[in-house]
Amino acid sequence: MNITVLLKQVPDTTAKITISDGKVDENSVSKWSMSPYDEYALESGLQLKEKTGGNLIAITCGPERAKKMLTDAAAVGADTLVHISNDGVTDSTHVQKLLAAAVKKFDSQIVLCGKQAADTNGGSTGPGVAELIGAACVTLVSEVNYSEGNFSTIRPSNSGTEKVAVDGLSVFAFDKGTSELRRPNVRGIMMAKKKQVESITSGDLGVILNSSNVALNSQNPPPEKPAGQKFEGAEHVNEVVSKLRNEANVI
Amino acid sequence: MRIMAYEALDFYDVDSLLTEEERMVRDMVRDWVDEEVIPNIEIACREGVFPDEWRVALGEMGVLGAPLKGYDCPGLSYTAYGVICRELERGDSGLRSFASVQGSLAMYPIWDFGSEEQKNHYLPKMASGEWIGCFGLTEPDYGSNPGDMITKAEDMGDHYLLNGAKMWITNGTIAELAVVWAKLDGVIRGFIVEKNDPGFSAPEMKGKHSLKASVTSELVFQDCKIPKDRILPGVKGLRGPFSCLNNARYGISWGALGSAQACFDSAKDYAMSRIQFNHPIASYQLVQNKLSWMLREITKGQLLAYHLGKKKDSGTWIPEHISLAKMNNVDIALEIARVARDIHGANGILDEYPIMRHMANLESVKTYEGTHDIHNLIIGRHITGIQAFTREA
Numbered sequence: 001m002n003i004t005v006l007l008k009q010v011p012d013t014t015a016k017i018t019i020s021d022g023k024v025d026e027n028s029v030s031k032w033s034m035s036p037y038d039e040y041a042l043e044s045g046l047q048l049k050e051k052t053g054g055n056l057i058a059i060t061c062g063p064e065r066a067k068k069m070l071t072d073a074a075a076v077g078a079d080t081l082v083h084i085s086n087d088g089v090t091d092s093t094h095v096q097k098l099l100a101a102a103v104k105k106f107d108s109q110i111v112l113c114g115k116q117a118a119d120t121n122g123g124s125t126g127p128g129v130a131e132l133i134g135a136a137c138v139t140l141v142s143e144v145n146y147s148e149g150n151f152s153t154i155r156p157s158n159s160g161t162e163k164v165a166v167d168g169l170s171v172f173a174f175d176k177g178t179s180e181l182r183r184p185n186v187r188g189i190m191m192a193k194k195k196q197v198e199s200i201t202s203g204d205l206g207v208i209l210n211s212s213n214v215a216l217n218s219q220n221p222p223p224e225k226p227a228g229q230k231f232e233g234a235e236h237v238n239e240v241v242s243k244l245r246n247e248a249n250v251i
Numbered sequence: 252m253r254i255m256a257y258e259a260l261d262f263y264d265v266d267s268l269l270t271e272e273e274r275m276v277r278d279m280v281r282d283w284v285d286e287e288v289i290p291n292i293e294i295a296c297r298e299g300v301f302p303d304e305w306r307v308a309l310g311e312m313g314v315l316g317a318p319l320k321g322y323d324c325p326g327l328s329y330t331a332y333g334v335i336c337r338e339l340e341r342g343d344s345g346l347r348s349f350a351s352v353q354g355s356l357a358m359y360p361i362w363d364f365g366s367e368e369q370k371n372h373y374l375p376k377m378a379s380g381e382w383i384g385c386f387g388l389t390e391p392d393y394g395s396n397p398g399d400m401i402t403k404a405e406d407m408g409d410h411y412l413l414n415g416a417k418m419w420i421t422n423g424t425i426a427e428l429a430v431v432w433a434k435l436d437g438v439i440r441g442f443i444v445e446k447n448d449p450g451f452s453a454p455e456m457k458g459k460h461s462l463k464a465s466v467t468s469e470l471v472f473q474d475c476k477i478p479k480d481r482i483l484p485g486v487k488g489l490r491g492p493f494s495c496l497n498n499a500r501y502g503i504s505w506g507a508l509g510s511a512q513a514c515f516d517s518a519k520d521y522a523m524s525r526i527q528f529n530h531p532i533a534s535y536q537l538v539q540n541k542l543s544w545m546l547r548e549i550t551k552g553q554l555l556a557y558h559l560g561k562k563k564d565s566g567t568w569i570p571e572h573i574s575l576a577k578m579n580n581v582d583i584a585l586e587i588a589r590v591a592r593d594i595h596g597a598n599g600i601l602d603e604y605p606i607m608r609h610m611a612n613l614e615s616v617k618t619y620e621g622t623h624d625i626h627n628l629i630i631g632r633h634i635t636g637i638q639a640f641t642r643e644a
Contacts, residue, residue: 014258030258068271075275183283186313186325189275 001054004108005045006099006129007073009066010035010119022218034069037114040177044144045112046077047179052146055079057106061098062086067197074192075184080106081197088202090212092120096128101205103133110151111171115140126173135169143178257285257341260512262546265553273331279312280338288342293602295464299457301349301425302464309350310380316358318498318563322374324362330560333505337556340509344612345465347506352421353377355499357384360430360441363494364485369443373428382427385453387417387444387470388492394419395625396640398489402433402472404442410479411435411442413450413472419619423453423468430483431470432492441483441491450475461611497573500620501563504576505556507616508549510609511584514591515545517604521595532594541590548583555579571633578626585613 011017012031017024034042042058049056058078060066063086070081084098103111111130116123130137141153142161152165153172184192202209231240244251259266259281266274287308295302309315316324317332327335332354340347358377361369361384376382393400402415413433423429429444429451444451453468483491519542522533532538559576562568588610592599599606617623625640632638 071271072275183312184275184279185311186276186279186317186327189272189279190326192275193272 001048001052001110002057002106002108003045003048003054004057004059004103004106004111005038005042005073005078006103006111006113006125007038007042007058007060007069008035008114008117008119008125009033009060009062009069010117013118017221019219019221022220024219032065032069034072034181035114035118037116037118037174037176039114039181040142040174040179041112041114041172042073042076042078043179043181044172044174044177046182048110048144048146049077057082057108059084059099059102059106061089061095061102067199070197071192071195072184074195075188076182077188081195082106083197083199084205085199085201088209090209091214092122092124093128094209094212096125096132097207097209098202098205099125100129100132101207102200103129105205109169110144111135111169112144113171113173115173115175123173126171130171133169133171135171136166137171137173138164138166139173140175141172141177142175144172257281259341260515260546260549261553262550263554265550265557268557269330269334270328273328273334276314276327276331277334277338280314280335281341283308283312284338284342284346288339288346289605292343292346292464292605293608296343296345296602296608297463299459299463301345301422301466305346305349306380306383309353310378313378315350315380316354316362316374316378319354319358319362319374319378322362322370322378324358324374324378328560329501329563330557332502333556333560336502336506337509337512340506341513342509343464343608344506344510344616345462347502347509348421348462348465348616351499351502351506352386353380353384355502356386356495357422357426357428357430359498360386360483360486360491360495361443364441364483364491365443366480366484368480369483373443376427383422383425385420385422385426385429385468385470386492386495387420387423387429387431388496389417389419391416391418395622397432397492398439400432400434400439402431404433404435404440404482406435407476410476411482413442413444413475413477415472417470419456420453420468420470421462422466423470424455425466426453429453429470430495431472433472435482438487439489439491440487442477443481443483444470444472444475444477445481448475448477459615461615463608463611493570496620497570500573500577501559503616503620504552504559504573504580507577507580507584507613508552508556510613510616511545511549511552511580511587513605514584514588514609515542515549517606518542518545518591518594521598521604525596538594541594545587545590548587552580552583571630574621574626574629577621578623578630581613581617582623585610585617588613 009032011029012033015029015031018028056078057080058073059082061084113126127137141155144153150167314335317327318329320326405412431442431444450473452471456467522538525532555576592606
């Protein structure tokens with residue numbers, strides 16, 4: 001079975017983001033990492049591969065630097081590494097088209113991804129790719145299991161969780177999963193070093209990137225948090241309790 | 252999800268000189284230390300135990316015996332081995348000691364001087380962490396002067412008989428096997444002693460104020476009987492144990508930088524947030540001078556360790572190069588720990604901060620694997636051609 005995992009390299013959740021001229025300054029990002037929800041998708045893909053055998057294909061669409069993340073994926077067990085150049089990509093529909101074409105090219109039976117990327121938080125990749133390849137799509141899943149040709153998955157429902165079974169080509173978009181991404185080991189790292197990253201372009205995939213209807217005007221940092229409030233002495237107890245109850249909503 | 256990723260002080264971007272593989276190994280060990288070691292180290296120290304989960308994890312990561320090739324060993328570069336030691340020792344010197352002893356002092360002599368049967372039998376299980384090894388050279392009365400050791404082996408025809416005692420043996424009590432150096436007909440030879448061999452015991456030494464999360468033991472041999480095939484065939488004389496020590500000392504020269512960085516990080520954070528006289532103490536010149544000195548010494552130490560790693564990997568090193576790096580980097584790490592304690596004021600003595608633990612650990616590290624003074628004498632001999640270890644020529 002071919003299992004595809006869609007990955008995105010994002011600024012590490014601890015990296016400081018600076019904005020210059022209304023745009024995020026990518027050069028100032030000190031550390032790039034795999035998007036955390038994608039890590040759950042990758043771990044689930046590795047577990048499926050262990051149960052069913054097959055080939056785990058890690059695909060990303062991004063700049064050159066994203067190849068490092070594919071090597072990291074190889075270190076924990078990804079078999080085929082595919083980097084799609086993001087030249088000419090201006091919005092998320094372009095990314096979906098490229099990823100969908102790559103998923104078809106590598107003939108996958110199942111596609112796993114994060115529910116959203118930690119940088120843009122768009123959340124459109126999973127459903128968008130599913131639409132383009134004509135696959136079923138289940139979002140916000142925490143685990144995916146396989147038995148006798150069917151996939152089943154757990155996702156939240158109105159009254160708790162629900163178990164959804166899918167057959168045929170399916171896309172699963174992960175929320176926080178049940179198992180953390182495994183740690184690599186030296187053997188995996190040494191194998192990853194030997195693994196080639198297959199680099200392809202929109203042209204190779206036969207995808208024409210039409211001009212985008214979406215324009216990104218500017219990006220702004222989130223507003224600064226207001227300064228904390230400090231109270232000293234027993235005479236403030238009532239005021240503090242009232243603030244905790246009515247403003248902070250924590251008690 | 253990952254907790255806050257550690258960003259190391261690397262003022263001259265020395266780590267940019269590492270290969271991608273070396274950086275991946277670094278990140279793997281660094282993340283593990285952040286997630287599993289640092290949250291648990293103070294409890295391990297209070298209880299005086301080396302957590303068994305750490306043995307398992309080191310085996311699973313595949314870092315034990317890092318630079319050794321074949322026999323299921325990792326086959327990494329010496330530079331990667333150094334980086335691993337640095338990352339482990341940022342957690343704790345006791346943890347790095349465990350890895351140093353396993354890799355450089357127990358696996359290495361079997362790998363270099365053992366028979367093919369010995370290598371196949373012991374090395375795969377030691378690389379996976381299943382079997383822990385220890386190294387018996389130092390004796391109660393022979394530390395810096397191991398050549399005059401008392402422990403001896405006798406050839407009894409169908410077996411060897413060992414008699415004597417070793418002291419200050421890291422991992423001794425928890426080890427499956429010990430590589431023991433003893434005199435056979437007056438010549439120092441290496442023997443593999445297994446924990447259940449008759450006449451062998453390894454009582455733990457208690458009461459340490461240093462390396463508390465590391466097991467330190469005596470090894471006692473009372474008519475200890477071992478099979479003939481347990482002698483290491485490939486080496487005679489002090490060259491055997493000294494080759495092991497060269498590798499371990501090399502790892503320490505990187506490891507000490509890990510401790511130094513942990514102390515620097517803590518001192519910097521503390522100085523930035525501690526308010527006295529209405530301002531953070533980091534804004535005062537005396538404190539800045541201390542932090543600046545720490546950064547200067549750590550940066551020099553990093554360059555020393557990295558270049559020594561290249562020399563180890565290219566085979567262009569001499570033992571004196573290792574003496575210099577071990578001596579210097581442990582020395583500055585200990586001094587950095589002391590200055591960091593000073594910056595932390597009274598808080599520096601609490602185990603809420605890693606300072607006193609690293610400082611106490613480094614007192615041992617300064618002494619073991621060739622004391623600071625002995626390394627000075629090794630370099631002194633190199634400069635002058637005159638040995639000053641003993642008054643007898």
